[in-house]
Amino acid sequence: MSFYKKLLRNLIVVGGYKYSSTLILFFISMITARLLTPEDFGIVAIVTVITGFFLIFKDNGLSMAVIRSDYKYSFWNGTSNLLIGLSILVGAIICLLAYPVAIFYEDDRLINIVLFIGLNTSLSNFSLVSSALLRKNLQFATIGKIEMAASIFTAVCVIALALMDFKYWSLLIPMMIGNILKIFLYFKFSGFIPSIVNKKVIIVSFRMNMSILKxxxxxxxxxxxxxxxxxxxxxxxxxxxxxxxxxxxxxxxxxxxxxxxxxxxxxxxxxxxxxxxxxxxxxxxxxxxxxxxxxxxxxxxxxxxxxxxxxxxxxxxxxxxxxxxxxxxxxxxxxxxxxxxxxxxxxxxxxxxxxxxxxxxxxxxxxxxxxxxxxxxxxxxxxxxxxxxxxxxxxxxxxxxxxxxxxxxxxxxxxxxxxxxxxxxxxxxxxxxxxxxxxxxxxxxxxxxxxxxxxxxxxxxxxxxxxxxxxxxxxx
Known part of the structure; x- marks a missing residue:
């Protein structure tokens, strides 16, 4: 199969699922924009401006390193341990920011929001290597199905919580629910569940990834x-x-x-x-x-x-x-x-x-x-x-x-x-x-x-x- 034929086929597969998921989420945003106020969206946005900065440290190219590298099981597990450790560390740092963020913006409501985002961040890297392996093996249909299932489930939760007058929490709680669902599905369909490895494997994996990390x-x-x-x-x-x-x-x-x-x-x-x-x-x-x-x-x-x-x-x-x-x-x-x-x-x-x-x-x-x-x-x-x-x-x-x-x-x-x-x-x-x-x-x-x-x-x-x-x- 020619490069363009193969690329187009994969784009159609990924795009079909991705566009469907996005259309669902966009339709949900049309509904929530009428159920929630600019204040509700603003209070979430004002927090994520700062907490989102720390989220960039949770991957740092390690998932791309899995795709780029030709190493296998020990490297995958070592990299996965690094990623999970990073997400837990970043989540803890975000939690410590709860009071400083509230003081900076002079709004006590932000404390619980920041703590929730920190907890959700701690879970975010558990399935990154599993996802990267599916991409490495060009299993885009499987990835599309997982992302679409998570999008639909999250969308239902957003609407339900908005209708129950959860205000800005209806934008936050479904994030964690969707995150947990994706972890389970990526583990199931990739066949790779990370296991704890010894310190030596983690150190070697860290050194191998140093260039892309920096x-x-x-x-x-x-x-x-x-x-x-x-x-x-x-x-x-x-x-x-x-x-x-x-x-x-x-x-x-x-x-x-x-x-x-x-x-x-x-x-x-x-x-x-x-x-x-x-x-x-x-x-x-x-x-x-x-x-x-x-x-x-x-x-x-x-x-x-x-x-x-x-x-x-x-x-x-x-x-x-x-x-x-x-x-x-x-x-x-x-x-x-x-x-x-x-x-x-x-x-x-x-x-x-x-x-x-x-x-x-x-x-x-x-x-x-x-x-x-x-x-x-x-x-x-x-x-x-x-x-x-x-x-x-x-x-x-x-x-x-x-x-x-x-x-x-x-x-x-x-x-x-x-x-x-x-x-x-x-x-x-x-x-x-x-x-x-x-x-x-x-x-x-x-x-x-x-x-x-x-x-x-x-x-x-x-x-x-x-x-x-x-x-x-x-x-x-």
């Missing part, structure tokens, strides 16, 4: 604050209700990004590992995948930019209309960040752990500075200058440092791919910021779509041909 840890730290510093400032400066509004807009940005990242990264990382092992020729395939990937967010970009208020009113109701002011800028970010979702995995797959860390430091510093500047003006300005920084500074760094210098992809191919997209994104930002007649914005969006079609026309024909042949086989 690179991913530093990247995750700076990347987390580049993505959440805006939430921290809004919660502190503008209050929980404003943070509830902003977090809804940010959630709509992250929803497709997480969906695409979850599907493509889950499939692409092990698929590219297999491709490298076979013939080492991955660069052309990867750039082709990015061309196809650039089409995925286009419908959302049109909707976010042209119909933000109508979308928010339909999805969440009239109490959330203020989200519509932020959404057009996040529409630009969706298009650009979708193309970034797989880059980090390719850097790690090629063993460039140090470069991965440096890239994260550069990008995060610029984004944090832009958020600081925007926060001195307004909540909307945070979104505006975050987006502008991403277009004019972060992407050029990514283009030169990561694609050309780190991954050694041909310069002309990289520039031909990225420069038009940066140009169109900048024009869209200017039109939005200057409030130029929306008809010009529509024209730019149409020109962008035409560019994407021309840029990947031959690839689209190949993909359509593969899908049509597969469809004929199914209909026989």
């Amino acid at each position: 690179g991913v840890t530093v990247f995750n730290v700076v990347n987390y604050w580049s993505r959440n510093f805006d939430n921290l400032l809004i919660g502190k400066i503008y209050g929980t209700s404003s943070l509830g509004i902003y977090s809804k807009a940010y959630g709509l940005l992250q929803l497709p990004l997480n969906l695409i990242r979850g599907v493509f990264s889950s499939v692409l990382f092990p698929s590219m590992k297999e491709k490298i092992n076979i013939d080492g020729n991955w660069k052309k395939e990867y750039m082709n995948i990015l061309k196809i990937l650039s089409f995925v967010p286009v419908p959302l970009v049109f909707i976010f930019i042209l119909f933000p208020t109508e979308l928010i009113t339909f999805v969440y109701g009239n109490q959330w209309t203020q989200v519509g002011e932020i959404l057009p800028y996040f529409g630009i970010l969706i298009f650009l960040q979708v193309l970034q979702t797989t880059v980090g995995h390719m850097v790690l797959l090629n063993g460039k752990d140090k470069e991965f860390m440096i890239w994260g430091l550069l990008s995060a510093t610029l984004i944090v500075l832009s958020v600081l500047y925007g926060s001195s003006i307004s909540m909307l300005a945070i979104a505006q200058y975050y987006t502008l920084c991403y277009i004019t500074l972060v992407l050029p760094i990514n283009m030169i440092y990561v694609f050309i210098m780190t991954l050694n992809i041909n310069r002309s191919i990289v520039l031909k791919f990225w420069l038009p997209k940066i140009f169109f994104a900048l024009i869209l930002w200017i039109f939005l910021y200057k409030n130029i007649d929306y008809r010009f914005t529509i024209l730019i969006l149409i020109l962008l779509t035409i560019h994407l079609i021309i840029d990947s026309f031959s690839l689209l024909k190949v993909m359509i041909n593969i899908i049509s042949k597969k469809h004929k086989v199914f209909n026989r």
Whole structure:
């Protein structure tokens, strides 16, 4: 089976389950947005800004190391022990933060919320190696079924608790229930249940993972604050209700990004590992995948930019209309960040752990500075200058440092791919910021779509041909 056929088959399998699960959760969010208030969402968001920072230490690339490495049982158990120990340690640290967080935000309700999140965190790593092994063996259908089952069960719990007036707890308690269910299912279907190993095995596993641990840890730290510093400032400066509004807009940005990242990264990382092992020729395939990937967010970009208020009113109701002011800028970010979702995995797959860390430091510093500047003006300005920084500074760094210098992809191919997209994104930002007649914005969006079609026309024909042949086989 050709690389593209196998990749497409796995994408369809994973995407089918992932999209179904996401649609279920999105439908639930439409319901809970009407049952709960911006204050309820804001109080959860205000806690997770800080506690979420410590959650980035619970994996640190160890699950990816399982996929990347050719070692087996002792390495798996040693790595699993490391992961479980990390999650328990991180959970304990989060619990210790309960009172400081409550004091920082001057809200005693936050104490129990932080303690609950700490307890849930302690359970989070028990099945990571089991999940990684399923991905390593390309058992994406099994992963899809597990995630979908957990999503459905969690969704039912959220609605039930919201109807029983559990307020913000209806967003928290189902997290733990879904976590426990996934642990049980991953153990069952992977056939791997971690066992306690002696200290020597853990030390050896730690040393073998040292390179990826350092690179991913530093990247995750700076990347987390580049993505959440805006939430921290809004919660502190503008209050929980404003943070509830902003977090809804940010959630709509992250929803497709997480969906695409979850599907493509889950499939692409092990698929590219297999491709490298076979013939080492991955660069052309990867750039082709990015061309196809650039089409995925286009419908959302049109909707976010042209119909933000109508979308928010339909999805969440009239109490959330203020989200519509932020959404057009996040529409630009969706298009650009979708193309970034797989880059980090390719850097790690090629063993460039140090470069991965440096890239994260550069990008995060610029984004944090832009958020600081925007926060001195307004909540909307945070979104505006975050987006502008991403277009004019972060992407050029990514283009030169990561694609050309780190991954050694041909310069002309990289520039031909990225420069038009940066140009169109900048024009869209200017039109939005200057409030130029929306008809010009529509024209730019149409020109962008035409560019994407021309840029990947031959690839689209190949993909359509593969899908049509597969469809004929199914209909026989």
